[in-house]
Amino acid sequence: MTIGVEPVRRPEAAFGRAGADGSVVVELDGACGLSRERIGGKAWSVDHMRGLGLPVPPAFVLTTEAWAEFGTNGGLLDAQIWAGVQDGIAALERGTGRGFGATNHPLLVSVRSGAAVSMPGMMDTVLNLGMNDSVEAALTAETRNPGYASDTRRRFRTQYREIVLGDPNGIVPEDPWEQLRGAITAVFRSWDSARAKTYRRTRGVSDALGTAVTVQAMVFGNLDALSGTGVLFSRNPNTGARMAFGEWLVGGQGEDVVSGRTTPRPLDELAVALPEVHGQLLTAAELLERDGRDIQDIEFTVESGRLWLLQSRPAKRSARAAVRAAVAMVDEGLIDADEALRRVEADQVRAVLRPASGEDTGLIPLAEGESACPGLASGVVVTDSDEAETRSAAGEQVILARPTTSPDDLHGMIAAQAIVTELGGATSHAALVSRELGRPCVVGCGAGVVAALAGRIVTVDGGAGTVWPGRVSGKAVDASVIEDVERLAQWAQVDSAELPAFLSRRNEERSAATGFDAARVPQDSNGNKVSELAVLRLIAIKGRVEPDAIAASLTISETEAASHTADFVERGLCASTPVGVRLTPQGREQLAQLLEHERADLDRSDLAAAYDEFCEFNAELKAVITAWQMKDASTVNDHSDDTYDAAVLARLTTLHHGVTPLVRRIGAIAPRLAPYSGRLTRAVERMNGGDHSWVARPIMDSYHTVWFELHEDLIGLCGLSRADEAAAGRAH
Numbered sequence: 001m002t003i004g005v006e007p008v009r010r011p012e013a014a015f016g017r018a019g020a021d022g023s024v025v026v027e028l029d030g031a032c033g034l035s036r037e038r039i040g041g042k043a044w045s046v047d048h049m050r051g052l053g054l055p056v057p058p059a060f061v062l063t064t065e066a067w068a069e070f071g072t073n074g075g076l077l078d079a080q081i082w083a084g085v086q087d088g089i090a091a092l093e094r095g096t097g098r099g100f101g102a103t104n105h106p107l108l109v110s111v112r113s114g115a116a117v118s119m120p121g122m123m124d125t126v127l128n129l130g131m132n133d134s135v136e137a138a139l140t141a142e143t144r145n146p147g148y149a150s151d152t153r154r155r156f157r158t159q160y161r162e163i164v165l166g167d168p169n170g171i172v173p174e175d176p177w178e179q180l181r182g183a184i185t186a187v188f189r190s191w192d193s194a195r196a197k198t199y200r201r202t203r204g205v206s207d208a209l210g211t212a213v214t215v216q217a218m219v220f221g222n223l224d225a226l227s228g229t230g231v232l233f234s235r236n237p238n239t240g241a242r243m244a245f246g247e248w249l250v251g252g253q254g255e256d257v258v259s260g261r262t263t264p265r266p267l268d269e270l271a272v273a274l275p276e277v278h279g280q281l282l283t284a285a286e287l288l289e290r291d292g293r294d295i296q297d298i299e300f301t302v303e304s305g306r307l308w309l310l311q312s313r314p315a316k317r318s319a320r321a322a323v324r325a326a327v328a329m330v331d332e333g334l335i336d337a338d339e340a341l342r343r344v345e346a347d348q349v350r351a352v353l354r355p356a357s358g359e360d361t362g363l364i365p366l367a368e369g370e371s372a373c374p375g376l377a378s379g380v381v382v383t384d385s386d387e388a389e390t391r392s393a394a395g396e397q398v399i400l401a402r403p404t405t406s407p408d409d410l411h412g413m414i415a416a417q418a419i420v421t422e423l424g425g426a427t428s429h430a431a432l433v434s435r436e437l438g439r440p441c442v443v444g445c446g447a448g449v450v451a452a453l454a455g456r457i458v459t460v461d462g463g464a465g466t467v468w469p470g471r472v473s474g475k476a477v478d479a480s481v482i483e484d485v486e487r488l489a490q491w492a493q494v495d496s497a498e499l500p501a502f503l504s505r506r507n508e509e510r511s512a513a514t515g516f517d518a519a520r521v522p523q524d525s526n527g528n529k530v531s532e533l534a535v536l537r538l539i540a541i542k543g544r545v546e547p548d549a550i551a552a553s554l555t556i557s558e559t560e561a562a563s564h565t566a567d568f569v570e571r572g573l574c575a576s577t578p579v580g581v582r583l584t585p586q587g588r589e590q591l592a593q594l595l596e597h598e599r600a601d602l603d604r605s606d607l608a609a610a611y612d613e614f615c616e617f618n619a620e621l622k623a624v625i626t627a628w629q630m631k632d633a634s635t636v637n638d639h640s641d642d643t644y645d646a647a648v649l650a651r652l653t654t655l656h657h658g659v660t661p662l663v664r665r666i667g668a669i670a671p672r673l674a675p676y677s678g679r680l681t682r683a684v685e686r687m688n689g690g691d692h693s694w695v696a697r698p699i700m701d702s703y704h705t706v707w708f709e710l711h712e713d714l715i716g717l718c719g720l721s722r723a724d725e726a727a728a729g730r731a732h
Helices: 036-051 064-072 079-095 133-143 146-165 176-190 194-203 254-258 269-271 275-294 318-331 339-342 346-353 385-393 407-413 429-437 449-451 478-491 496-514 532-542 549-556 558-571 586-602 604-629 644-670 673-688 703-717 722-727
Strands: 025-027 059-062 109-115 123-128 211-217 228-233 245-251 295-305 306-315 370-373 376-382 398-402 418-421 439-441 457-461 466-469 574-577 580-583 630-631
Touching: 025 079, 025 295, 036 064, 036 211, 036 306, 059 079, 059 398, 064 079, 064 176, 064 254, 079 176, 079 211, 079 269, 079 644, 109 176, 123 146, 133 146, 146 176, 176 211, 176 295, 228 269, 245 306, 254 339, 254 604, 269 275, 275 295, 275 306, 306 703, 318 339, 318 346, 318 457, 318 478, 339 407, 339 478, 339 496, 346 478, 370 429, 376 385, 376 418, 376 580, 385 398, 398 449, 398 574, 407 429, 407 532, 407 703, 418 429, 418 449, 418 457, 429 604, 439 457, 532 549, 532 558, 532 580, 549 673, 558 574, 558 580, 580 630, 604 630, 604 644, 604 703, 644 673, 644 703, 673 703
Parallel strands: 376 398, 398 418, 418 439
Antiparallel strands: 025 059, 059 211, 109 123, 109 211, 228 245, 228 295, 295 306, 370 439, 376 457, 457 466, 574 580
16 A cells, blocks of 8 residues: 555646746756755755656755745744745645645655755754644554554654754644644754754855755655665665665665664665566666766665655765776766766775785785885885985885985875885874875884885885785786776876876866966065075975975965076076976075074074974874874775765864964964965865865875974974984874
C-alpha cells in the first residue's frame, strides 16, 4: 500500500509561477526556471529531476527572497509568505490525493533547508510534519500497521523538539499548520546558527546569500518490509569504476543513512529483494550522470516497492576516483580534455602515484623516525639545499637530509625526492612542507643521522618512518593508474612527472586572475618604496623567488620588484636561476650587515617579549596545519570530509583573529615586518573564499608560508639562529 504520493494527474502550477507574479513561494513542477541562488540546491535538484520525468514527490519552495523578507519582518512569516505556503500545501494535496491534517488519507511533509552553496549538516530539517493524534490514528487505520504510524510520530516529535523547540521535553503542537509555521521559521533561523556561520566564514560564503526552504510530500521508507531508504553513487566514489555503488537500509528514513547512526546494507541486497526497483534506480542514475556530466550522489526512498528520488548532486570522491572518472568521461564524450584537467588536483595526482610502503623488506633500516608524509623514494643523500637543487637539475635523484629545515631550505625540498631530519615531529616545518609538496618524509631520526647518511644511496619510506639502505621497491602502482595519469599529461602537453606542477600552476593562475593584483597595490602602506633590506631578506627566506612574488609579498609594484632584483644581480648580491633569483655569498654577507644595523635600532626587550608571545601561537599553528594535512598519525587528509575540513579551517581563522593584534604590534616594533599582517589576512581571505591552497601550499604566499617567514624573521631579529631555536624545541 502506497501512502506517500498517489499517481494522480499532475496539476498546473496554481501559484507563484516564476516570472509571473513575483511570488516568493513557488511550485517545483519541473518548469520552475529559477536559479540555484534563488531556490537553493535542494529545490533546484527536485525541480530538475521532475523536469526529466523522474519519480520525485511533489514540492514547493520558499525562495531566498522569502528568507530576506523573513529577516526584514523581525523573524516572522508575513501574510504574503504564509498565503504562498497555504497555496503550496494545496498544490501538494492536489498532487498526492491526500489532505494536510486530514483524518482520511493524511498528508505529511518534510521541511528542508536549501542554500545555493552546499552546507552539509550545517542547517536544519524536519521530517514527518503534520502528525498528531488523529493523523496517527488515520495512518494506523489506512495501513493496518500501528507500528509504522507510531514510529513515524515518534520520529517527528523527537526531531521537532530538537530542531524547532530546542527542548527534548517540549510540547509539540497538535495543529499541523502551527507545526509548519514553526518548522519553516526554525529552518530560516538555522541560517544564522553558530555552526552555519562558522562554516560560511571558513568557506568564504556570504552571509547575505540566505537559504530557501523546500516543503515536500513525504514518502516513507519505514512503511513495511518492501520499504527503505538509501544513497546511490552513479560510479564508485573510491575507485571511479563505472558501476553503481551505494547502500540501502530496509525500514529506514533518509536521515537514518546520512546521520551515520545505523549501518546500511550493500546496494546489491536491493537488487535481490526488489530487482525491478533496482533496475529503475540504475536507469535514473545513468540519466542523471549524463545530464549532469559528473558522478552523481543520489538519495532515494522506496515505499512499498515504489521508487522515489529525493536529491541528486555531484559526488565527493577519492583521488583515484577523481583521476579515473575524469579520463573515462572524456572517452565517453561527457566532458572534454580541458574540463578533465580542471577536475583533477595536483595533490590527487601525487596521491595516486604514491607507491606502497616497503616495510617488509627484511633489511635493517639505517634510520628510523616519525612518519611525516607517506610514500617511497630513493636517491643519493645530500645535506645542503643548494646542492640538492643543483644535482637535481643535472638529472640526479637526491634525498635531502638536514638536522631541521626552515624556509631557507624550500628550494632544496622541492628538488629532493624525499626529506629526512634529525629533529622535529609531525608538526615540524619539514613535516608540514613535505605533505604540501607530496614528498615522502621521515622526521625526528636522532642526532648524527645526517652525517651517517651523507653520500649514501637510500630509500626513504615515509609511511613506515624508516630509511632503508639502497633502492627498495614498494608495491608497484597499478598500470591503469599510470595510464590515466599519462592521458591527463598528454592533454596538458607535459611529461607525466610534470603534471602535478602544471596543475598547481593552473590553480595559482586562476586564483591570481580572480583576486589580488600586486601591480595595482600602492608601493607600501605609506606610499614609499621598500628598503633593500626588505627585498634581500625576502629572497633569503624564500630561497628562490620571481619579481612577481616579491611584489605580491611586499605589496609593491612588479616594476619596482624587478628593478630591485636586476640591481642585485648587477651588484653580485643575487644570481639568476630558472625559478627566480637567489642570494649569492656576497648577498648573504650584505644581508647580515643590514640586519645587524636594523637590530641596533630596535627595542630588543620589546621584540623578545613579542617573540615569546608569538611562540605560544606558533604551537597552535603547527597543530592546526598538521590537522589540515593528517586526520591522525597514519591517515592523510584527502579533503573529502567537508565537515572535518570546516572545523580545521575554523580553528585557523580563530587563531588568525587572535594573533592579528600581536602581528600588528610586531610591525610597530620592527617596521620592516609590518606587511606580514596584510599578507596573513590576504591568505585567510583567499582561503575563506574557497581556494584552500592558501592554507599551506609552500610555493605561494599561503598562510603557513607567510607564518614561517615571519617566524624566521623574528628569530633573526632576536639575534638567534635556527640551531638555537631547535635546541630550545621551538623551531623544528
